[in-house]
Amino acid sequence: MGFLAPVCLAFAVFYLYPAIRGAWYSLTDWNLLSEPTFVGLDNYATLVSDPLFWNALKVTGYYVVLTIALQIVGGLGLAALLHRLTRSLLIRSLLLVPWLVPSVTTALLWMWLLDANLGFFNHVLRGVGLDNQGFLTSPDLALPSVAVINAWSGVGYTALLLYAGMLLIPPQIYEAAAIDGTGEVRQFFSITMPLLRPILAFVLVVSLIGSFQLFDTIAVTTKGGPVNATRVVYFYIYEQAFTHFKMGYASALALSLVLILGVLTFIQLRLLRASTSDLT
Amino acid sequence: MMKKLFMAVTAVVLTASCGGGGASDGGASGEGKTTLTYALWDDVQQGAYQQCADAFQKANPDITIKITQNAWDQYWQSLTTQMVSGDAPDVITMQASFYPQFVKNGQLLDIQPMVTADKVDLTQYWPGLAESWVKDGKRYGLPKDWDTMAIIYNVKQAKEAGVDLTDLTWNPKDGGTFEDALAKLTVDTAGKRGDEPGFDKTKIAVYGYAPELNDGSLGQNSWGNLAVSNGFSYIDKNPFGTKYFYDDPKLVETAAWFKTIADKGYTPSYDKTSSLGTDAVLTSGKAALGVTGSWMIKTYLEATEQEFAFAPLPAGPLGRKSSFNGLADVIYAGTEHKDAAWKWVKFLGSTDCQNIVADNAVVFPAITSATERVLAAHEKAGREVQLFVDQAKAENGTFLLPVSDHADEINQIMGTAFDEIWLGQKDAKTSLTAANQQVNSLLAGG
Numbered sequence: 001m002g003f004l005a006p007v008c009l010a011f012a013v014f015y016l017y018p019a020i021r022g023a024w025y026s027l028t029d030w031n032l033l034s035e036p037t038f039v040g041l042d043n044y045a046t047l048v049s050d051p052l053f054w055n056a057l058k059v060t061g062y063y064v065v066l067t068i069a070l071q072i073v074g075g076l077g078l079a080a081l082l083h084r085l086t087r088s089l090l091i092r093s094l095l096l097v098p099w100l101v102p103s104v105t106t107a108l109l110w111m112w113l114l115d116a117n118l119g120f121f122n123h124v125l126r127g128v129g130l131d132n133q134g135f136l137t138s139p140d141l142a143l144p145s146v147a148v149i150n151a152w153s154g155v156g157y158t159a160l161l162l163y164a165g166m167l168l169i170p171p172q173i174y175e176a177a178a179i180d181g182t183g184e185v186r187q188f189f190s191i192t193m194p195l196l197r198p199i200l201a202f203v204l205v206v207s208l209i210g211s212f213q214l215f216d217t218i219a220v221t222t223k224g225g226p227v228n229a230t231r232v233v234y235f236y237i238y239e240q241a242f243t244h245f246k247m248g249y250a251s252a253l254a255l256s257l258v259l260i261l262g263v264l265t266f267i268q269l270r271l272l273r274a275s276t277s278d279l280t
Numbered sequence: 281m282m283k284k285l286f287m288a289v290t291a292v293v294l295t296a297s298c299g300g301g302g303a304s305d306g307g308a309s310g311e312g313k314t315t316l317t318y319a320l321w322d323d324v325q326q327g328a329y330q331q332c333a334d335a336f337q338k339a340n341p342d343i344t345i346k347i348t349q350n351a352w353d354q355y356w357q358s359l360t361t362q363m364v365s366g367d368a369p370d371v372i373t374m375q376a377s378f379y380p381q382f383v384k385n386g387q388l389l390d391i392q393p394m395v396t397a398d399k400v401d402l403t404q405y406w407p408g409l410a411e412s413w414v415k416d417g418k419r420y421g422l423p424k425d426w427d428t429m430a431i432i433y434n435v436k437q438a439k440e441a442g443v444d445l446t447d448l449t450w451n452p453k454d455g456g457t458f459e460d461a462l463a464k465l466t467v468d469t470a471g472k473r474g475d476e477p478g479f480d481k482t483k484i485a486v487y488g489y490a491p492e493l494n495d496g497s498l499g500q501n502s503w504g505n506l507a508v509s510n511g512f513s514y515i516d517k518n519p520f521g522t523k524y525f526y527d528d529p530k531l532v533e534t535a536a537w538f539k540t541i542a543d544k545g546y547t548p549s550y551d552k553t554s555s556l557g558t559d560a561v562l563t564s565g566k567a568a569l570g571v572t573g574s575w576m577i578k579t580y581l582e583a584t585e586q587e588f589a590f591a592p593l594p595a596g597p598l599g600r601k602s603s604f605n606g607l608a609d610v611i612y613a614g615t616e617h618k619d620a621a622w623k624w625v626k627f628l629g630s631t632d633c634q635n636i637v638a639d640n641a642v643v644f645p646a647i648t649s650a651t652e653r654v655l656a657a658h659e660k661a662g663r664e665v666q667l668f669v670d671q672a673k674a675e676n677g678t679f680l681l682p683v684s685d686h687a688d689e690i691n692q693i694m695g696t697a698f699d700e701i702w703l704g705q706k707d708a709k710t711s712l713t714a715a716n717q718q719v720n721s722l723l724a725g726g
Binding site for chain 1: 361385
């Protein structure tokens with residue numbers, strides 16, 4: 001117990017105390033500079049009828065689905081290649097490079113690359129005779145572009161986690177399957193996927209929470225626009241708190257997000273039976 | 281009860297976590313020596329104000345000025361958090377649309393008593409600037425500079441198009457000679473200009489105009505100037521009006537005109553507009569013309585990629601109208617050195633300091649007599665900027681940007697409403713009428 005004390009203290013000071021404070025502020029009207037005044041559940045009532053909150057949830061949901069699909073599919077593919085084709089340390093390290101670049105740098109780089117008038121990608125598009133696209137400025141393309149940017153930056157990390165999971169699968173199973181004449185594709189779907197389930201569940205939960213927390217890419221590239229098309233829930237909370245200084249309302253939004261994430265995680269873990277493995 | 285318990289818990293945690301610290305040193309060091317902090321956002325201006333600080337320190341050896349600089353985006357956030365912790369800079373550079381929220385929360389010092397006691401001559405400033413900083417008989421700032429707007433254009437491209445930009449006209453019906461010039465300046469990839477037969481508006485090499493349409497509730501760099509020249513006025517009373525007129529047909533037709541020139545291909549369509557800013561598009565040569573403010577003089581005229589020059593804004597049905605905007609120096613209400621802070625603000629607003637700023641030729645100082653010095657400094661460097669001053673001096677040539685409560689929320693509501701117009705999701709009348717109702721109900725709510 002004594003060994004845990006430093007961690008417990010840090011947890012209490014940096015997580016528990018702010019969380020309790022946040023819960024209290026969500027019941028107040030507070031603009032940072034004034035004294036918080038207790039307003040009961042008013043903030044939550046506002047939240048339920050706030051079209052921008054529901055829009056933010058919808059936009060976030062869309063983003064989460066897009067980016068997780070891209071990351072898991074891409075990550076699985078890369079991990080399988082690493083596992084079955086090459087075990088090169090160099091390639092494994094290279095995969096992690098995008099993930100190591102600070103996210104604001106990544107966002108700035110992509111903002112230049114994808115710019116509607118000056119970007120490299122549009123230069124290429126025009127070069128082959130196509131129309132240029134407003135990757136980050138058109139309401140239809142902005143969010144998918146952000147999803148691609150973040151999938152690009154995170155896929156190497158996901159792949160590495162999944163690769164580590166694949167190493168846990170006993171090689172005898174693959175040998176047995178090969179003797180029975182099973183091809184690589186069948187092996188992937190019948191051996192790798194089922195035995196990878198606990199790791200997959202872990203990756204899914206972590207990236208789900210991670211993608212709900214999307215903020216920096218939006219803050220750098222689109223700032224929630226055009227017309228709310230990328231106003232994800234974290235960015236909306238941030239705007240309420242630090243642009244409009246509605247701390248009480250922002251706290252209420254944040255707590256609702258905690259609730260949503262908790263429920264989603266619980267459902268996921270349940271569905272994927274993450275604490276048991278098919279190996280035993 | 282609940283709150284008391286909560287406070288007790290937090291008090292315990294707080295003392296545990298920060299060891300009872302938090303007593304501010306107030307910046308005092310040594311005996312009788314005072315250190316004042318002064319907050320700025322423009323790094324280009326920091327040098328000029330450092331020279332002011334040096335001069336001030338020479339005259340007041342017991343006061344030291346420490347200048348802190350934060351970029352525009354971070355400036356307002358760090359200011360607010362510093363105020364929350366009771367540790368904001370003693371003297372703060374302030375923008376007119378931001379100060380009402382600080383006044384509302386009692387964070388700025390009323391300097392009227394000091395202005396009266398020291399008999400500061402408020403007529404030495406450009407007319408209109410000092411009055412923006414008065415609310416309910418209290419004065420919160422002394423003016424430091426002003427800006428007006430103009431057209432910035434690519435000299436080579438204008439010459440090739442054979443257009444004369446020195447005296448353009450504009451109206452929302454056919455766009456006047458301004459739209460004619462934009463048509464000529466727009467070139468498609470086959471080399472055809474916007475007014476020539478066979479012009480392909482889907483394949484543009486150089487746009488006539490890169491408008492800054494993502495321009496919030498003020499439209500300072502885009503629709504605002506033209507709308508006012510068309511008879512639009514933002515608000516019933518400025519500063520601190522209570523009713524906005526964003527549903528005015530004069531604004532509606534101006535916004536609609538901006539949409540039509542995008543549809544004609546003279547400006548990039550909004551969903552394909554660079555997010556890197558007008559100056560990036562102009563310096564790359566992808567557009568021939570833009571609208572900008574006098575604070576950008578050096579950025580454009582010292583650019584090496586293209587040769588730029590300024591031209592007056594187009595004259596609308598009511599003549600040529602430019603926004604006239606000014607900054608001021610204000611004192612933080614929580615300062616521990618009220619007298620020293622006032623001394624510094626008074627110096628910043630005096631001829632002595634504003635002449636130093638003028639000689640640096642970065643902005644136009646608020647004091648009328650310093651204007652000639654800026655012009656002289658620019659002329660010496662070969663920069664032609666007289667038109668900004670002419671516009672400021674012209675009778676009825678300028679208007680003040682609206683100042684009211686809820687500026688940040690209004691900015692977001694109107695920004696979104698204009699986005700919808702530019703994207704063609706709603707027509708100008710529907711979008712602006714709905715947004716105006718939202719804005720006015722905010723103001724009615726107090």
